[in-house]
Amino acid sequence: MSGKVVTVTSGKGGVGKTTVTANIATALAMLGKKVVAIDADIGLRNLDVVMGLENRIVYDLVDVIEGRCRLRQAMIKDKRQPDLYLIPAAQTRDKMAVSPSDMILVCDELRQEMDYIIIDSPAGIERGFRNAIAPADHVLIVTNPEVSAVRDADRIIGLLESEEKGPGRLIINRLKPEMVARGDMLSIDDVLDILAVELIGVIPEDESILISSNRGTPVAMSGLNGSSASQAFRNVAQRIEGQTVPFVDLTPKTGLLNRLNNWFSKS
Amino acid sequence: MNWFERLLGKKEKSGATAKQRLQMVLIHDRADVSPGLLEQIKDDIIEVIAKRLEINPDTVVVNLDNTAQESRLVAEIPLLHSNGRRRAAVQ
Numbered sequence: 001m002s003g004k005v006v007t008v009t010s011g012k013g014g015v016g017k018t019t020v021t022a023n024i025a026t027a028l029a030m031l032g033k034k035v036v037a038i039d040a041d042i043g044l045r046n047l048d049v050v051m052g053l054e055n056r057i058v059y060d061l062v063d064v065i066e067g068r069c070r071l072r073q074a075m076i077k078d079k080r081q082p083d084l085y086l087i088p089a090a091q092t093r094d095k096m097a098v099s100p101s102d103m104i105l106v107c108d109e110l111r112q113e114m115d116y117i118i119i120d121s122p123a124g125i126e127r128g129f130r131n132a133i134a135p136a137d138h139v140l141i142v143t144n145p146e147v148s149a150v151r152d153a154d155r156i157i158g159l160l161e162s163e164e165k166g167p168g169r170l171i172i173n174r175l176k177p178e179m180v181a182r183g184d185m186l187s188i189d190d191v192l193d194i195l196a197v198e199l200i201g202v203i204p205e206d207e208s209i210l211i212s213s214n215r216g217t218p219v220a221m222s223g224l225n226g227s228s229a230s231q232a233f234r235n236v237a238q239r240i241e242g243q244t245v246p247f248v249d250l251t252p253k254t255g256l257l258n259r260l261n262n263w264f265s266k267s
Numbered sequence: 268m269n270w271f272e273r274l275l276g277k278k279e280k281s282g283a284t285a286k287q288r289l290q291m292v293l294i295h296d297r298a299d300v301s302p303g304l305l306e307q308i309k310d311d312i313i314e315v316i317a318k319r320l321e322i323n324p325d326t327v328v329v330n331l332d333n334t335a336q337e338s339r340l341v342a343e344i345p346l347l348h349s350n351g352r353r354r355a356a357v358q
């Protein structure tokens with residue numbers, strides 16, 4: 001077996017990398033895949049709390065790299081899924097404790113047993129970013145429909161090209177359909193026009209994401225009240241699996257004035 | 268903007284402004300050429316051309332232009348006494 005390494009990155013902080021990593025890892029596990037999520041944000045460990053596994057940490061990624069434990073010992077099993085694991089980041093070290101070749105070694109070992117290795121990368125474009133993309137077979141770039149996040153995504157796309165990590169695929173997170181409809185937010189087409197990269201997911205702004213993080217249960221798993229973000233994450237997992245899944249229509253129910261507007265601007 | 272907003276004399280929507288600003292800033296980011304560097308290049312070009320041809324420095328335009336594949340520097344330098352019928356374009 002040879003698992004695939006998927007790195008989730010963005011450049012800008014706070015756009016939703018950790019949320020996306022937790023949910024995609026969970027959604028792939030729900031499809032029956034063997035999945036391990038790695039928190040590569042050394043010193044700012046977070047994926048553990050988003051996945052609700054913070055109380056079970058004994059060893060971390062740096063312990064593995066520095067030989068204090070075997071890889072298996074650092075893999076925390078998520079008991080809610082048949083085959084989902086987390087390798088947490090070290091909390092009291094910094095990015096320099098890990099090198100790109102360490103990451104490649106760890107991932108090569110994991111590929112033997114796992115279908116997917118999903119890596120959550122830190123913000124920025126320095127060492128931590130290079131660590132996260134070094135072993136990647138696929139890269140997912142997370143952005144928000146917002147000027148600074150899209151600008152940083154463009155920079156990441158450029159860096160990925162120069163590292164020969166392919167163009168990557170884009171996740172637009174925190175889209176607010178009502179704001180797009182009234183022209184006060186970049187639309188999916190605007191972002192794709194600018195970045196010229198393949199789209200793999202659109203995640204709406206959704207309160208259930210915060211509620212799920214509060215509880216430590218990724219929304220892909222809890223599916224809170226038919227949350228639209230939950231479905232969107234599960235769709236991304238299926239697309240990673242190579243299935244063709246239509247994008248959910250996020251246009252808000254239109255009132256009379258909107259319909260009139262649309263009708264006139266089309267003609 | 269749509270017909271209705273124009274009728275009301277509304278401002279351009281912020282989404283459209285965001286897109287335009289992004290397009291401008293990315294042209295410079297992608298080529299790694301700041302607006303300041305572009306100004307210097309423009310001054311250099313004016314100096315070189317003015318040695319040989321008669322031009323009005325105020326009408327010279329130097330811009331970056333790019334697609335996802337390539338960036339190019341585009342200079343437009345109108346020549347004096349050409350009645351607007353001839354223009355030299357250097358690329």
Ligand SMILES: Nc1ncnc2c1ncn2[C@@H]1O[C@H](COP(=O)(O)OP(=O)(O)O)[C@@H](O)[C@H]1O
Nearest residue numbers: 013014015016017018019174204205206209210
């Ligand atoms: N689609 C969304 N809707 C609502 N809140 C979101 C969404 N995506 C992320 N968030 C919130 O945004 C914050 C930052 O997300 P996080 O995943 O930690 O970003 P990053 O890892 O890129 O720094 C968190 O509080 C998270 O709950």
Ligand SMILES: [Mg+2]
Nearest residue numbers: 017018041046
């Ligand atoms: Mg994070």
